[in-house]
Amino acid sequence: MLTQVMAFQYLATFALVFLTMACRSAAVDPLSPAENAGQSEVGTPAPLLQGGAPGEASRNITVEEATDLSGIQHTIADVAFMQGMIGHHAQALEMTTLLYERSTWQDIRMLAQRIDVSQADEINMMQGWLVVRDEGVPGNADHHAHGTMLMPGMLTPDQMAELAAATGSDFDRLFLEYMIMHHQGAVIMVEELFASPGAAQESQIFNFASDVIADQSMEITRMRRMRGMLENR
Amino acid sequence: MTATMIALRRHHHRRTRLTLALGLITGLLMANQGLAQEQAPHHRQREDPRVGLAGGFLDAGQAAHNMELVRNLPKPEGFYDPEQPAGAPRMPPEPEPEEGEEAPTNPPTRPPQGLSYTNSDLAFIDNYMFVGNYHGFNTYSVEDPQEVERLASFVCPGGQGDVSVYGNLLFMSVEQTRGRLDCGVGGVEEPISSERFRGVRIFDISDIRRPQQVAAIQTCRGSHTHTVVPDPNDPNNVYIYGQGTGSVRDGEELDGCIDLEREGREVVQDPDEEPDTALFSIDVIQVPIAAPDTARIVNRPRIFADPETGSIAGLWQGGDHGEGTQNSRMTTQCHDITVFAEHGLAAGACAGNGILMDISDPVNPVRIHEVVDQSFAYWHSATFNNDGTKVVFTDEWGGGGRPRCLATDAPSWGANAIFDIVDRKLVFKNYYKLPAPQSELENCVAHNGSLIPVPGRDIMVQSWYQGGISVFDFTDSANPTEIAYFDRGPLPGELGTMGGFWSSYWYNGYIYGAGIARGVDVLKLTPSAHLSQNEIDAATDVELGVFNAQNQTIIEWTPSVAVARSYLDQLSRRNGIRASHVEAIDGLLNQFDQPNAELPGELDALAAELEGDARLLPNNASRLNSLAETLQDLSAGLR
Numbered sequence: 001m002l003t004q005v006m007a008f009q010y011l012a013t014f015a016l017v018f019l020t021m022a023c024r025s026a027a028v029d030p031l032s033p034a035e036n037a038g039q040s041e042v043g044t045p046a047p048l049l050q051g052g053a054p055g056e057a058s059r060n061i062t063v064e065e066a067t068d069l070s071g072i073q074h075t076i077a078d079v080a081f082m083q084g085m086i087g088h089h090a091q092a093l094e095m096t097t098l099l100y101e102r103s104t105w106q107d108i109r110m111l112a113q114r115i116d117v118s119q120a121d122e123i124n125m126m127q128g129w130l131v132v133r134d135e136g137v138p139g140n141a142d143h144h145a146h147g148t149m150l151m152p153g154m155l156t157p158d159q160m161a162e163l164a165a166a167t168g169s170d171f172d173r174l175f176l177e178y179m180i181m182h183h184q185g186a187v188i189m190v191e192e193l194f195a196s197p198g199a200a201q202e203s204q205i206f207n208f209a210s211d212v213i214a215d216q217s218m219e220i221t222r223m224r225r226m227r228g229m230l231e232n233r
Numbered sequence: 234m235t236a237t238m239i240a241l242r243r244h245h246h247r248r249t250r251l252t253l254a255l256g257l258i259t260g261l262l263m264a265n266q267g268l269a270q271e272q273a274p275h276h277r278q279r280e281d282p283r284v285g286l287a288g289g290f291l292d293a294g295q296a297a298h299n300m301e302l303v304r305n306l307p308k309p310e311g312f313y314d315p316e317q318p319a320g321a322p323r324m325p326p327e328p329e330p331e332e333g334e335e336a337p338t339n340p341p342t343r344p345p346q347g348l349s350y351t352n353s354d355l356a357f358i359d360n361y362m363f364v365g366n367y368h369g370f371n372t373y374s375v376e377d378p379q380e381v382e383r384l385a386s387f388v389c390p391g392g393q394g395d396v397s398v399y400g401n402l403l404f405m406s407v408e409q410t411r412g413r414l415d416c417g418v419g420g421v422e423e424p425i426s427s428e429r430f431r432g433v434r435i436f437d438i439s440d441i442r443r444p445q446q447v448a449a450i451q452t453c454r455g456s457h458t459h460t461v462v463p464d465p466n467d468p469n470n471v472y473i474y475g476q477g478t479g480s481v482r483d484g485e486e487l488d489g490c491i492d493l494e495r496e497g498r499e500v501v502q503d504p505d506e507e508p509d510t511a512l513f514s515i516d517v518i519q520v521p522i523a524a525p526d527t528a529r530i531v532n533r534p535r536i537f538a539d540p541e542t543g544s545i546a547g548l549w550q551g552g553d554h555g556e557g558t559q560n561s562r563m564t565t566q567c568h569d570i571t572v573f574a575e576h577g578l579a580a581g582a583c584a585g586n587g588i589l590m591d592i593s594d595p596v597n598p599v600r601i602h603e604v605v606d607q608s609f610a611y612w613h614s615a616t617f618n619n620d621g622t623k624v625v626f627t628d629e630w631g632g633g634g635r636p637r638c639l640a641t642d643a644p645s646w647g648a649n650a651i652f653d654i655v656d657r658k659l660v661f662k663n664y665y666k667l668p669a670p671q672s673e674l675e676n677c678v679a680h681n682g683s684l685i686p687v688p689g690r691d692i693m694v695q696s697w698y699q700g701g702i703s704v705f706d707f708t709d710s711a712n713p714t715e716i717a718y719f720d721r722g723p724l725p726g727e728l729g730t731m732g733g734f735w736s737s738y739w740y741n742g743y744i745y746g747a748g749i750a751r752g753v754d755v756l757k758l759t760p761s762a763h764l765s766q767n768e769i770d771a772a773t774d775v776e777l778g779v780f781n782a783q784n785q786t787i788i789e790w791t792p793s794v795a796v797a798r799s800y801l802d803q804l805s806r807r808n809g810i811r812a813s814h815v816e817a818i819d820g821l822l823n824q825f826d827q828p829n830a831e832l833p834g835e836l837d838a839l840a841a842e843l844e845g846d847a848r849l850l851p852n853n854a855s856r857l858n859s860l861a862e863t864l865q866d867l868s869a870g871l872r
Contacts (some may be wrong), residue, residue, distance in 0.1 A: 044442075046382075048311045051369070051389040051416035051436070051446040055526060058387070058445050066311035066368075066388045069346050071419030072411050117642070121635055128728035133344045194410065194424060194480050201411045201420040203348035203367055203392060204634075204731075210408070210479045211632040214568075 077196035078205045079135050081189060082126045085212075086138050088151045088189070089119040089126075092182060095155075095175065098164055102171045107226060115179075115219070122208075129204060153185015169230060176227045183216040183223075283669035283701065286722030290319040291751060293724070299717035299761040300704065303379060303743065307752040309386050312350050312368055320347025320750045321726030345730070348634075349390070352747045353735045354681065356396040356403070357780040361441060362740070363403060364747055367392030369416075370405065372441060378743045378755050385442045389416035391430060397461045397781040399471050402525055403436040403444060408455030408479045416446060425486045431455030433475050433518060435525050448526045452516045453490035455479045458569045458614075460783040462595045465574070469523065472595050474579075475516035475530075476567045515567055515581075517596055532596050568629070569614040573785045576621035578654075582612035587626045587652070589659055604659045606650060614681060618691040619788050623710055624659065625693060626650045627679040634731050638677035638700045640670035647678040649695075651710045662710035667700045674723040674730075675699035681736035685744075685758070686775040686788045687768045688796050689803050689856055692716070694744050699723060699733030702746050702756070706763070716763035724750055740780050742773035762806075767798035792866035794822050800860035809853030810860075814843065818864070828871050836868035 050061045096112040103109060130137045150156065155163070155178055166174050190209045193199050200206045287294035291307065314320070354365040360376040361384070369388040373381050389405075391412025397404045407430055411420035414430040421429040433456045435448040454477025462472040482490045520528040567583040572592060579598055581588040589602040613629035630647035631637040637647035648666035652659040671677040675698070682695030690708045697703060701720030707713040724730040730750070737746035744756040760766040774795055775788055790796045801818055804810035821835055840861040847857035 046309070046372075046385050047442060048309075048386045049388065049443065050418075051387060051444070053415040054435075054446050054449045056415075056446070058443055061311075061388060063310045063315070066418065067313075067315055068418060069314075069349055071422075072349065074344070113643075114646070118631065121631070125635065132728065191480065197424060198420075198422045201409075201422075203351070203409065203411075204345075206392075206409050206411070207348070207632060207634060213480060214478050215632075 072201035072203075074133065074202045074205060075196065075198045077193060077199040078202065079130070079133070081193045081199070081205070081209070082129055083136065083138050084151045084189060085186070086123055086126050088154060088182075088186060089123050091154055091160075092119050092179070093123075094160070095163065095179060095182070099171070099175055102167060103175070105169075105172055108172055108175070111219070111222065111226070118215070125208070151185060152188040153182045155182070173227065173230050176223045176230070180220050180223050180227075183220045186212050186216050281669040283671075283718065283720040286720065288674070288723040288725060289721075290725055293722040295719070295721050296701075297719045299759050299764065300702070300719045300744070300756050301759055302719065303755040303757055304381060305748075305752060305754050306373070306381055306383070308350065308352065308750070309371060309383060311386050311388060312352075312366055312371065313750075314346040314350065317345060317347060319725050319730065320345055320350075320732060321724060321728075321730040345726075347750060348731055349392075351392065351394075351731070351735065351749045352752065353393050353749075354395045354782070355736050355738055355745055355747050355753075356398045356782075357738075357740045357777070358398045359778060361398075362745065362753075363396045363398060364753055365394035365396035365405060367394050367409070368418075370394060370396055370403070372438075372444070373753075375740070375743075375745075375755075378741075381753075381755060385444065387436075387444055388418065389434065389446065390418055393457060395456070395458045397459060397473075397784070398438070398779065399461050399463070399781075400522060401437060401439045402471075402520070402522070403438045404459060404461065404473060405434045405436065406456035406459045406475070407431055407434060408457050408477065412455070414449055425483050427486075429486065431477075431479070431482065433459050433473055435520065435528060437525070448520075448528050450475070450516075450518050450528055450530065451487050452477055452530070453487060454481055456516075458783065460570045460572050460579075461781050462572050462592070462784065463574060464595045469521060471520050471522060473518040473520060473528075474570050474572070474598075475518055476570055476581075477516070478568055515570065515598075517598075519596075534597055568612065569783065571615045571617065571783045571785060573617045573621050573787075575787045576617070578617070578621055580615035580617060580624045580626070582615045582626055587612055587615065587624070587650070587659060589624070589654065589657065591657075602658050604652065604661065606661070612650075613679075614783075616682065616684065616693060616782075617785055618707070619684060619686070619785075622654050623691060623707065624652045624654060625665075625707065626652070627695075629678050629680065631676075631678050633678060633680060633698060633735075634676050636671060636673050636675055636677055636699075636729065638667055638669075638671040638675070638697065639673065649679050649713075651707050651713060653710055663713060665705055665707065665713040667697045667703050668715055669700070669718070669720070671697075671700050672723060674726070676729065676731055676733060680734070681738075681782060683738040683780075683782050684785075684788070685739045685772055686790075687764070687772045688790045688799050689859055690768070692764075694737055694739055696734030696737040696746060698735070698749070702734055702737045702744065704758070714763075716761070717758060719746075719754075719756055721751075736782065738780065738782055739772070741776055765799070765802040767795050767802050770795040771799040792863050792870065794825050794867070797822055797860060797863045797867065800856050800863060804853060804856050804860065807853065809850060809856065810843075811846065814839065814846075818860075821864075825867070833868040833871045836864045836871075840864040840868070 047060055048066060049058045051058050092115060096116045099112045127137050159178065163174055163178060190212050193209055200209055282296040286296055349367055351367040352364060356363045360374055362373045362375045364371045368390050371386050372384045374384055375381055391407035391409045393406055393408060395406035412430045413421060413428055430449050430451065432450045432452040434446055436444045437447045438444045452475050456475045457478040458476050460474040462474055464470065464472060484490050516530050517532040517534065518528055519531040567581045570579055570581045572579045577591060577593045579590040579592045581590060587604045588600055590598045591601050592598045612626045614627050616625045627649050628647055644666045645664045648664045650664055651662045653662055677698050677700035680696045680698060682693050685692040685694055690706060692704065692706050694702060694704045701718060703715055704717035705713050705715045724732040732750040734746040735749050737744055746754040746756065748754055758764060758769050760769060771790060774793060775790065801815060805815055818839055821832060824832055843857045843861040847854040
């Protein structure tokens, strides 16, 4: 007898088949990866090879060998890096929030906007990275917690208060000084990460860490130039 | 499909209702998919068919405009995670309470590995296509682009896998700290290790189905990208510019690598006190073609030297570029360099700055101009137009993995900046960004592309990750316009999955897009009011024997009816030619297959008239003269 459950299972299976067929048109012919395994469409099968050291012969390998990424899994240092950088970024956003309320200098507002949009999104990325690895995600205010060790370059509560109390070009000057220090701290966090055994082997961590070096180093000099301009005002 | 449905009815008539239901669902799905392709080409953002496409892996919704998908080449085994082919972690299904059945056990989830198998760059030689990947590369035959054949899969990790090809040599960039000299997949645990490789690999591809690594040139910062630079005066060698943007290696791992010295958080050492710093240079590698195993770095030019003071951190100090340009940036490294050897020029996209270089001596590139722009955080790559009179710089805001094409994102951020080159100086004209906003699930920003060789126009095809592919015309550099596109909905994954097109290039009549997760797509342009079939034909007639995106060569068109008709179409489009001339030239070209004795003379006569008009119409002079010249060349060919 065709039970409702069986009907749904039947429906699901056929839906899958029809879905696959429906998506084939004259233009698209998406072979599933399994169908493509080790075969070329014409002629002899395409080999799966692994290179040798320079000057040495290449060898055939299995799919299992090719997809064994157990050696480049994330480490505790990677987790600590992401958890720490979330707090680090969160403080940068507190600083830009202060700026919008205080500065009328167009250039610095645009710089702050760029930092703001970038780092807010990077926080989302880092939280996602931790979640899918079942690691703890720091709360938004965790870096405020009394006794929390500050990451390199982060402002102490006194320094944040000093920034919040400043106005006009005094604020701009202090913002630049503190954000430069903040960015340099991020670069140091990356360098410490690369100095940890086994860290940054995983591609997402490597890419993000490298982007931090590139982007923040560049912004440091941009801010240095702006600080120089302030002196001349 | 219809036959199958009939078969089902015949043999399983008890399930007729189910079959009909399935048919209805399928029909709806197909109609939905087709709808996006048939919509009128309105490009106001809210109505753009690229907005709101259904997500999926190989079955995502698609939107195409003046382009069509010919074939998708899914990634081969060994180049995707078998447990997560789309790259995103599988979420456990909701347990369903079923009568007499146990709840299904949750399949194991694992952190996404997909990024380690990222498809990246493409290179072509003859009928071979090389698809770079963080994990190695794949080789295909594109002799018949409708039926592409895979020839070999080659595992040798250490992204990004930027690839170039020259003769029997394939070059690949490696920057990741997991890169190994022996091509192993196990990474390198120690921060300082003799097993690590970061730099440019060289492969011998004489046996196309069995490449072999013959050399691995270590560099201080690894190689993020590289550029092949042939030296016409030196046929025994080919040169490689290696660009590194990653962390500087410890001097213990690679002799001679020196970072700026820090004390706590401050950089205390003036770069000029340590002139060997790896930060302010690019690597020039010489590769003897007959003995590539002896390749080595021959120069590390300080292309950021201040020409007046000689300071290697010239751009770091800034120098005063004048009113409103005080936001000079520290240019410590070049992300990518594009060379146009026949014009003697190279354009470097160096973090924050666009740099124009003279490379008449390839071993010693010299900076001749640089530009800064307040909107740009990070220029990634550069493309010249065919005449070498324009450069398109791209700002890879977010690094490529983040969604930067949101409706709320500034249109000048994460976009292209188009410059004219006037008297060897860069002059800003306008920005171009993907016109359709993308969702937060879709990483998107301007990325790699190449020119489409339509005579008389500057057209570029470009990848925007999950923003898809966009083809835009920048013939009028101040007014770039989109003329074709292809896009899919987002990859599965609640948190967004890295994917989309890393690079898309034109090669011999087709567009090839390297999809990070879904594999390579082969596409064709289709004619429209923006691009005629004649222009597509003229572009398709250009046969390249080799293509490396960062090494541009001058494209020349053999005079043909298609070329003549292309100019004719362009002039008609702009009302830049007399209607009587259009009719007359069309008539003459129709006779070309069976020319009579008068045809050459008639072609020459019309050419002369066009030249006369060119003197009267300066805005159309260039094209009128190009058309005249083509007619004269055709005429000469007939005599």
